Amino acid sequence: MSNEPQSVSDSLQRNEFVVRKERLYGRLIAASAVLTILVTVGIILSLSGHALTFWSEISPIAFFTGTNWSPVIGESYGVLPLVSGTLIVTVCSALIALPVGLAAAIYLSEYASERVRSILKPALEILAGVPTVIYGYMALVYVTPLVDSVLPLSLPVVPSGLSLLPEFTVVVPSLRTFNALSASIVVGIMIIPMVSSISEDALSAVPDSLREAAYGLGSSKLDVSTKVVVPSATSGIVASYVLALSRAIGETMAVTMAMGMSPQMPYFPNVLRNLAESSQTMTAAMVQIAGADSYGGGPTYEAMFALGMTLFAITLTMNVLAELVRRRFREAYE
């Protein structure tokens, strides 16, 4: 292929020093790229080192199936109460953020004028940029009293006119100072932009030919949006959902400040009580251990790394999953 002339005149050949210099710069730049891989390696090594020490002392079975987390007093390291706390926050915040984020994405991609978009998009981005401590503070000091002012609520599920059926009401009890509901609300608000921006990218990537075909068949804008564009962008939307959930799982300060530090197994069958009571997530437990200043080592200190390892594994799986879903979607239209 390449028939490079072997005898290039000396004036065209770069000085050897220059060639070496170029090579050195190239290597320096490559080194800084490789450093980002070292960060991942560092995370895995540092987490697994301590976590394996922990799991050699406390069996992983006891860790993953235990229902009592009290590292300091009872020395029992059952992770399920923390997982349940994390799940409560994730599910409730998802109930807020996923529909709202998708609706915002549809609005921005299909309905909004260029001018409105240029205002609303940065405004939505700010939701994710506000420091999470401030979210935590606002949840604790403002959201809880605000929500609590309409509680306790009892909602009759069966209208009282029907005397044949037994009376059945859902009772939302009044909130504790630290509660899962207000933490979930602020986490929900902060992950809205995750859903809306990634979903919007997916929606705008749907080719216009599909929209035009639908309009040509006499569809209204509503039909085009809900029956053509959204189904065609499903994989992108799913990816945005998974990423937002992974962000909610890893969220730390807001849940630590608003949800409290008392690990609980979920209340059943009165599910709504879980919202009103204080609980603890995995991340909050890590903050508590770090704040307790037990740096001499020991199982409690190592438990923090075991929790971190679990958290890292969960979020990494979700991110990889989202990426895979997104890849499939990209192939569909390019």
Add this chain to the structure above:
Amino acid sequence: MATESEDVDKLRRASGTRRRQLKGRLFEAALLGATLVGIVSLLVLFGYTAFDAFRPLTASAQWYLLYFGTLVTPTAAFTWYARRNPAVRAANAKAFAVVFGALAVSLLTYVVADSVSPYDVLLYLLFGTVPPLLVGLYARITDERTYSGPAIPVAAVLGLAVAALLYDVLRPLVGIAAQWVAYFGITTLPVAGILGVVVARRWSPRRGITAAAAVLVSTLLVAGGLLAAGIDPSFWVVLFSAFAVPVGYVVGSTVVTESDGRAGVLGPFVLVGGALAGAALERQLAIEGLESYLTPTLLLNSWDGLTASNAGVYPQIVGSVVVVGFMAVLAFPVGIGAAIYLEEYAPNSGWGGRLATLLEVNISNLAGVPSVVYGLLGLALFRNALGFGTGIVVSAAGTLGLLILPIVVVSAQEAVRSVPDSLRQASYGMGASRWQTLRNVVLPESVPGVLTGTILALARAIGETAPLVIIAVATTTYTPPSGLFSSATALPLQIFAASANAKPEFRHGVVPAAAVVLLVLMLLMNTTAIVVRNRYEREY
């Protein structure tokens, strides 16, 4: 005609067009509502926070009238006037940028130098900048390009290394000078140099030298006058040379050169003058002012957990600034280097191509790792592996640096990618090497994008709390950090710790005020980023 419209009407009814239209409108309204719900609820929560921090109900009606008259009306009138004329608007924006930018830079310089010791800053500044400047000068005189490129950074590193090695010998020598002389060296000399170069490029070298000399002489005169009056001139030297000089230069040159937009430079002065006049009148007329929690005490005192009127977050603010600043020094070269590798150097196929794919996947995954996990990494790396003490500046900055690295890489990649290939090919066609193309074409073109991403990453870092809690940064310290290895704290940590304080004057007073400070810092950085992007972004 009548029958035709009846027919249309009938057709509409039959196909249910009206109902469909209504449904469509309702759907659109619901979507808009959903888009706004997050923004509105956040605004409501901000409103509550600001209400608690500023306590707007404590001020009397006269107070509002006074500031409405001195501050709001003139500023609004001037803004309205400036918006109608593009030249005035441009001059106004420039004046605002230089006044508030220079104010921020001079305050930051003074505050950081004050906490670290101005002598240390001067020492490292001298040894870090003078050798590369000399090398650059030599290269320019002899027109030597092959060796001077790499020699300049090497000279800087060597200079810093010499300063660090001979610190014990050099520090007493520098310490002989009075404190204000050190500040003179930190601020006035660089400002004079930069101004001289700017003026020389714009007009003539002779004028450049005159301008630089004028800066030096006038700063010395200010310092001499203050010394004669028995006042320590340190702060005023910084304020004069880093604030008054650039403001004077930009305002003066705009007035001289842009006759159309001349009036625009008054903008910031109307604002500041209105605020000052309001304050003076408020004191003069003894009007009941705002009993806000956001006071100079809050900004300048150290923390007091018992009396709210005494509590301040000065060490926390300085700690945040020092940590985030040092983090920037650590993370940005690496992040930008990685981005350049991925966009410019990485091959598409073979082992190198696989490595590049791995790097891309790895970076997108790193961006999704929860921030607590970075805290654990920092703990293991800086405390266990390197043996640094807990809660010092280096480990906090390193941890945050690792955290924002993927963000920096992704944004820098986008900036580098947006430089069109035609520019690169033109450069290669002129015989430039890869590095020369990168240095002289790609990097200068992508600076605004890189800068925007950088500032956004800084704004993200300044609010991070969880990793700092995990690496056990102290929540409260009473002095700002005095060096890279001294313990520091950060503003969000103090908010975290103090929100547990149930006293109403803390929970509904000092903490929201501190939160407002943090939010203002973050929003200012975001606004700067957006302004930089809008102003310098080019469409290709």
